[in-house]
Structures are given as structure tokens and as C-alpha cells.
Amino acid sequence: MSTTQFGRVDAENNVFVIDGSERKVGQYPGVTPDEALAYFVRKFEDLAAQVRILEQRVANKVDSHGMKKIAAKLVEDLREPAAVGDLADLRRRVNNLDEKITALVAEKHEATKEATAEALASRLKIAERAEQIANQDASKTQWKSSGAEMTKLFEQWQELQKSGPKVSKSEADAIWKRFSSARTRFETAKRGYFAGLDATNKIVKAKKNSIVEAAEALAAKGSDDIAAYRKLLDEWKASGRTPGKSDDALWARFKSAGDTIFAKKSETAVVENAEQEKNLAIKLEIIKDAASIDPEKDLAGAKKALQVIQQRWEKAGKVPKDKLRETEDKLRAIEAKVRKVEEEQWRKTDPAAIERSNSVTTQLEDSIKKLEAALEKATASKDAKKIKDATEALEARKAWLEVVKASMA
DSSP: EEEEEEEEOOOTTTEEEEEEEEEEEEEOSSSOOOHHHHHHEEEEHHHHHHHHHHHHHHHHHHHHHHHHHHHHHHHHTTOOOOOOOOOOHHHHHHHHHHHHHHHHHHHHHHHHHHHHHHHHHHHHHHHHHHHHHHHEEEEEHHHHHHHHHHHHHHHHHHHHHHOOOOOOHHHHHHHHHHHHHHHHHHHHHHHHTTTTTTTHHHHHHHHHHHHHHHHHHHHHHHEEEEEEEHHHHHHHHHHHHSSTTTHHHHHHHHHHHHHHHHHHHHHHHHHHHHHHHHHHHHHHHHHHHHTTTTTTTTTHHHHHHHHHHHHHHHHHOOOOHHEEEEEEEHHHHHHHHHHHHHHHHHHHHHHHHHHHHHHHHHHHHHHHHHHHHHHHHHHHOOHHHHHHHHHHHHHHHHHHHHHHHHOOO
């Protein structure tokens, strides 16, 4: 027989909880009464942990809608749980959270309303600015800057749709119609203004001239940025062709700039390769020095030595790409060796881990004493089955105790 303030165990290992009146919560045969009771106490502790977590979430205002569901589930789980403990207190604590959760839900609702109002106001501001742009005098409009601003307004609208709060479809559609209409009017006016001009040729020529100037600027400053030049080449191909010899002249300038950039890249590559080969030789020597680091003998010394090695490594610079993985892996292996020893030392000296191990050791030692008494009693009674069961259980606990003690060593 085993009892607590909130429950008891009878001779058949039936477990009861004091929950207003006494209620049977289950049976745990084949163990001691204390162990049977402890099993259902742990069930109570699990429920208590859930209540405590909910209280913390309420205090920190985490996901108010989710908290309401969790609280409802806890109320259901606490009706007649198979657990031994102060269930009335848990119910009281959960009930006390109801008003707070309701307040948090209302608060979140108000915040959502405010965010929605702000989102609608932002969309309205975009539509109004688009209308101002579309209503400009076509003869005085700066089409490039106005077109860029209209594009930016559209991107802002898309961003509000993507990451902003949800808004009423009817309200959003009404504002969108104003914005869409302004954009359409702007584009129509733009096309009309350029209808009588030789716009295409001028735009293409200006674009290509800009591309050539960008390429010549790269070449003039001694750049070896091939990627930047190829990007300009893609822009050239996409810009179209203008009539006459001006297009050929622009291409000759563009190609000449490219030849200069590619030549510079070749020179840079030769210098870099030679430098990286030297760096590789330095890093291989560093790895040899690092191989002597032994954290098993002196962890503090090993960490200090590794820090020096890492500083030398960074100072050594880049190595050829085909050797990068090989050299980096060797250094990482040495770092991992030191880190492993450091983690193992921490594990052995971690107060929390030691406390857990001590707790398990105490429980096992108590269990061994009980089993030794049970074996002595069974031996006296000459009951072969009880002797066998007690002996096996005792040997299992002793073996477990050895494992725990070994892990603490």
C-alpha cells in the first residue's frame, strides 16, 4: 500500500486519485505500489507542465488564437484524467486564464483592424499618386522618370498584396480600379506622345551609347570584371538595331573595350594563380604544424594553439579552387577534434547533467536495497519463482547502475 495527499494504491496495485471524491485512475501490476503511484503522478506532472507552458504563453502574449484552442483542450483533458495530483488546482489555473486569453484575442483583433485600415490607406495613397501622374500635361511630362515612378507604385502595390494584412476584397477592388485606370491612361498618353517621333531609333541609339560608355568606363579603370561586361553584352543584344553606320561604330567601340577587359582578366589570372600556389604551400605547412595539437592532453593549450593556427590560416589567403576543399577539410578535421574534446569535457562537468545522473544513481541504489530485501525474504520462504524474479531484477538494476556510474566517470 502507498499513499500521498492526492492518491493511494491498494493491494492489487489499483491506483486512486482524491478528486473531490476518490476515483480509480488505473492499475499498474507487476511493480511496487510506490512505482505504480509514481507512474500516475508523472501523468499529473505532464498535465501540470502543459498548464505551466500555457500560462507562460499567455504572459508573453504568444498566438492568442492558438492559446484558446490549447486552453479548451486542457479543460477537456482535466475533466477526469488518469493522473494523481492536485487536479483541482490545475483546473482553477486553466479557468483563470480564460479571461486573459479572451482579452488577448480582442487585442489582436483590434490590432488587425488598425493594420487593415493602414493597408487600405496606403493603397489609396498609391492610387491617388498614380492619378496625379496620369493627369499631367503630356507636353510637359518627364516620361522616363514618371514611368519609373509608376512602375515603383505598382511594385509597392504588389508588395502590399504579398506581405500586407488581408483587406476587404470590395474595398481593395474599388481602389485597384482607380489605380489600374490611371496606369492605362498614362500608358495611352505616353504612346500617343511618341507616335509622331522616330522614338524607336533614338531610344535604341541612346541605350547602346549608354552600354558602350559603361563598357569603356570599365576598361578605363582597368577592370577585369568579365561578368559585368557580359551583362552589358546581353543588354546590347536585347536593345535592337539602328539603321546606318552609327550602329557599327558603336559596336566597334564596345568590342574594343571588351578586348581590353578580357586581356586584363588574363593578366590578373596569371598573378592570382602564382599567389594562390604560394598560399597553398603556406597552408600545407600550417596543417603540418596543426597536426601536433592534442586536446586530449591539454585542452586549454590546444584551443590556444588552434586559435593561432586559424589566424595564420586566414592571413595566408586564397588557394587554387581545385585545392580549396582538400585544404579546408584538413583544418576542419583538426577543429572538430578540439571541439569534440571540449564538448566531452563540458558534458562531464555540466552541473545539470551531473545532477540528473546523481538522481538516477540514488533511485537505482534505493531500488537495489529494496530488491535485496525482497530476495532475502524470498530465499527465506524458499519460493523459487520469487527468488528468480528478485534475482533477475536485482542484477538488472546493478548493471544499470554500473552504466550510469561509467557515464559519469
